[in-house]
Amino acid sequence: MVKKKTVSEIFAEVSPGTTVIPGGRRYDKGKKTTERSTQVTGPPTEPYTSRRITGEDYERAEGVNCPICGEKTLQLFPYGFLGNRKACKKCIERRTYLLENRRKILGARRNRR
Numbered sequence: 001m002v003k004k005k006t007v008s009e010i011f012a013e014v015s016p017g018t019t020v021i022p023g024g025r026r027y028d029k030g031k032k033t034t035e036r037s038t039q040v041t042g043p044p045t046e047p048y049t050s051r052r053i054t055g056e057d058y059e060r061a062e063g064v065n066c067p068i069c070g071e072k073t074l075q076l077f078p079y080g081f082l083g084n085r086k087a088c089k090k091c092i093e094r095r096t097y098l099l100e101n102r103r104k105i106l107g108a109r110r111n112r113r
Contacts, residue, residue, distance in 0.1 A: 006020075007020050008020040058074075061074055063075075064076060066087055066088040066090075066091055067086070067087060068087045068088070068091040069087075069088065069090065069091050071088065071090075073088040073089070075088075075089075076088060077089060077092055079092050079095065
């Protein structure tokens with residue numbers, strides 16, 4: 001049985017000064033190349049525990065202004081293709097209604113042709 005030569009042995013016969021750096025995953029087995037993110041950032045933090053909101057807390061909460069209608073709302077919801085834009089629930093429902101109505105009108109025009 002013939003012993004297989006490594007790449008460095010083959011190139012050493014041709015040019016002895018050539019250095020071959022081994023590549024591929026078989027040389028990296030068992031070695032850690034990077035540290036895990038938990039090891040880098042430090043000790044673990046406490047787990048998040050949600051707090052139940054009371055009616056008094058809800059009444060005292062001010063909320064944020066909707067960028068479309070300007071009314072105060074407690075939560076803005078993402079909308080659009082990418083979800084980058086945010087608006088209150090009323091504005092999103094109004095926009096959805098207008099888009100569906102427009103789709104129906106354009107669909108009726110296409111069907112008449």
